[in-house]
Amino acid sequence: MIGAALRRTLITAAGVVVAVLIAFAVSSIAIRVAGADPFAAIAAMFDFGVRPIDQVDSVTYWINRSVALFIAGLAVAVGFRMNLFNIGVEGQYRMAALVSAFVGGQVLLPAPIHLTVIIVVAMAAGGLYALVPALLKVYRGVNEVISTIMLNFVAIGLAAYLVRGPFSGRREAGRLATATPELPPSGHFPDANFLITMFGLPAPRGAGLYGFIGVALVAGLVIWLLLERTRFGFEVKASGMNSDAAVASGVDPRRMVISAMVLSGMVAGLIGLPEIMGRNHNYGTSFTAGLGFLGIAVALLGRNKPVGIALAALLFGFLDRAGTPLQFDGIPPAVVEIIQGTIVLMVVIVNEVTRRIVLRWEERRAAARLGEVPAGAAA
Amino acid sequence: MLRIRFGKPALGALAGALLLAISACGGGGGGGGDAANTGASGSGAATSDLKVGLAFDIGGRGDKSFNDSAYAGLMRAKDELKAEVKDLSPVGDGSNRGELLRRLAGAGFNPIIGVGFAYAGDVETVAKEYPDVQFAIVDAPSSGPNVTGLTFAEHEGSYLAGVAAALKSKSGHLGFVGGVESDLIRKFEAGFVKGAKDTKPDIKIDSKYLTPDGDFKGFKAPDKGKTAAEKMFEDGADIVYHAAGDSGLGVFQAAAAAGAGKWAIGVDSDQAQTVKDAALQKIIMTSMIKRVDNGVFEFVKSAQGGAKGGKTISYDLKLEGVGLATTGDHISDVQDKVDEAKKKIISGEIKVPDKP
Incomplete structure (x- = not known):
């Protein structure tokens, strides 16, 4: 059995690698059409700068970007595990970011408590916003895809109103950007620059390496334990694979929908926090939107498993960072978007192919076993 | 209970990919359009x-x-x-x-x-x-x-656009399409409305923003710009001013489709020159140029x-940082009035609000 599991994992991993390679090949055509040399483009993607400080800055941006993508992928994956399509991660994380930034800016507490308050508020806001489509689905049969997409629009509009209305902070004269009040220093998440400086490298400039990476890793671990090592996780998976069988074996589908959706929303609440607690210190015009949608791609690429999602987030983060050096070499940054899109498509195709290969292989093995047993009984 | 089931993982994955594609089209897909000419720089x-x-x-x-x-x-x-x-x-x-x-x-x-x-x-x-x-x-x-x-001083330049539009309008009905409802774009609206109302107090002005603040799609959505402007033309407006970046193209298309006597006012660049389509150039009455x-x-x-x-x-107007374009000579008959308003703003006789 262990051999079979290992083999399946290997085939899956090989499939992803093949998908990435095919995607690069397809993108080469696009790069060629855009009038650039594909090999130069791929080389440019690995250009992290010349001086150590530039390299440190580049790697820091890469990891910081991946942290947010990882959390976004996790949030989406929790729903995907039981075939719940939470497209509303986008709206949930925006509402959570806005509310937690505002609440965090209103209180003055000792740093550890202040940080905890912001995180808890964000998770609560995200979870509550995800509760709406969960209740609609359970009690009124509303498809969660429709309701979450619609609630995204509500969230965007509501956030725009709140940030310029009741939640708006003081603005310097002439500044056109709107934002919530600034978080006091106790609400700033300390950076994790020591992870870089301990190798004798210079500290990254700007906001530094997000200390929130620790929270993200803990969240990944907790989700993994919850999904793989608890009864709840088993019920989530069972409901996803065959809801009728799950119901027959005593799983309450209403409870499952609500808890999986709310959990997904709670994780979604964390997506905006590295930026708010670690860099901007408020929610405003320059807040990064769209991570909820990218999370869908990351979860898909990572096959809804925390380790896979982490790798997928690193890949997407790497590609996003590559857009800048590509432009320095005169290659349009749209190339990055093409590569990302092709990778996701290829992964979907390769997933199906590997699934069929594994299935056929297991059928053959089962058939061989069945062939053996009667032969042994007859002897 | 769960009526809609996506049994096989592959089917689920495919559905996810489709949704992703939808969201990518509507969402942060920006920047893709000009892939071909970005490389030239x-x-x-x-x-x-x-x-x-x-x-x-x-x-x-x-x-x-x-x-x-x-x-x-x-x-x-x-x-x-x-x-x-x-x-x-x-x-x-x-x-x-x-x-x-x-x-x-x-x-x-x-x-x-x-x-x-x-x-x-x-x-x-x-x-x-x-x-x-x-x-x-x-x-x-x-x-x-x-x-x-x-x-x-976008509000000052927009004031002049409002003056010109009010004088040129036959129906007494104007439109304004803003890209994103941010304080920056509200400056354009404030100036335009004030200029039009100061010129013709009973003029009607429809205002529409494509997306709320914080959602930058409104600057990159010609389809939304077109829908908004079409509605205004149908309701009787004959000149629509846009401050919507890329979405302004949709406003021009709507004006061209609305037939003779309908105009659009461009923004930031002299759009009667920068827009490549000759059919659209013809309906751009003027542009509020912002000399970035x-x-x-x-x-x-x-x-x-x-x-x-x-x-x-x-x-500001004094530094010639904003102003109206004259390409096509569509506003030469009202140029005197526009210049008069310009003098009054520079002298301080007219104060233009920067908030609607």
Whole structure:
């Protein structure tokens, strides 16, 4: 059995690698059409700068970007595990970011408590916003895809109103950007620059390496334990694979929908926090939107498993960072978007192919076993 | 209970991919449209030591409006000052604005220009990290000793557009299409409405914003611009002014489709020249030009001369920072009235509000 599991994992991993390679090949055509040399483009993607400080800055941006993508992928994956399509991660994380930034800016507490308050508020806001489509689905049969997409629009509009209305902070004269009040220093998440400086490298400039990476890793671990090592996780998976069988074996589908959706929303609440607690210190015009949608791609690429999602987030983060050096070499940054899109498509195709290969292989093995047993009984 | 089941993982994955595609179309997909012409920039014939870096905001080059005006200023610096120039665009969600500025500074570019008020925070941070590099920010005030703010009196220019539109309108009904309901775009609306009402107090003006503040799609959605303007033309408006970046193209298309006697007013660049389609050029009555190109060029030139930042330059009517384009001679019959209003604004006789 262990051999079979290992083999399946290997085939899956090989499939992803093949998908990435095919995607690069397809993108080469696009790069060629855009009038650039594909090999130069791929080389440019690995250009992290010349001086150590530039390299440190580049790697820091890469990891910081991946942290947010990882959390976004996790949030989406929790729903995907039981075939719940939470497209509303986008709206949930925006509402959570806005509310937690505002609440965090209103209180003055000792740093550890202040940080905890912001995180808890964000998770609560995200979870509550995800509760709406969960209740609609359970009690009124509303498809969660429709309701979450619609609630995204509500969230965007509501956030725009709140940030310029009741939640708006003081603005310097002439500044056109709107934002919530600034978080006091106790609400700033300390950076994790020591992870870089301990190798004798210079500290990254700007906001530094997000200390929130620790929270993200803990969240990944907790989700993994919850999904793989608890009864709840088993019920989530069972409901996803065959809801009728799950119901027959005593799983309450209403409870499952609500808890999986709310959990997904709670994780979604964390997506905006590295930026708010670690860099901007408020929610405003320059807040990064769209991570909820990218999370869908990351979860898909990572096959809804925390380790896979982490790798997928690193890949997407790497590609996003590559857009800048590509432009320095005169290659349009749209190339990055093409590569990302092709990778996701290829992964979907390769997933199906590997699934069929594994299935056929297991059928053959089962058939061989069945062939053996009667032969042994007859002897 | 769960009626809709996606039994097989592959089917689920496919559905997810489809949804992703949908969201990507509507969402941060920006920047893709001008893939073909972005590559052309870069290694110019540099003969002086001047290296000018410019970072666009989401949407970036190719909007035939605001960003292209900044790009025109950069190109002028390249030609006239023999500068080596580099322009960069951020990823679709704009999360790497600071990273772009840092890369430019790290590669030895000085001066560096951030285009758009969303750069305010990042320019402030990066300018502190590179105190020897001169920065400029378009549409925001200075935020440090090496930061020059380049702001524009959009409300004053829009006032003139309002005067011209009110005089030219036969139906007494105008329209305004704003891209994103931010305080910046509200300045355009405020000036336009005031100018029109001061000229004809009983005029009717429909205003519509494509997306709420914080959702930058409104600058990149010609389809939404078209729908909004179509509605206004159907309701009886005969001139629609847009301040919607790339989405303005949809406003022009709606005006062209609405038939004879319907006009659109362009924004930021002289759009009767920058828009390539001849059928659309014909219906652009005038454009409220915002001379971002001049602002960018003058900043580069003064930085070359050793000027330091720390100040905000406000390009208003007096400095010719804003004004109306005359391409096509559609407003020559009301030019006197427009010039009169311009004089009154400069003299302070007319105060133009910057909020609706």
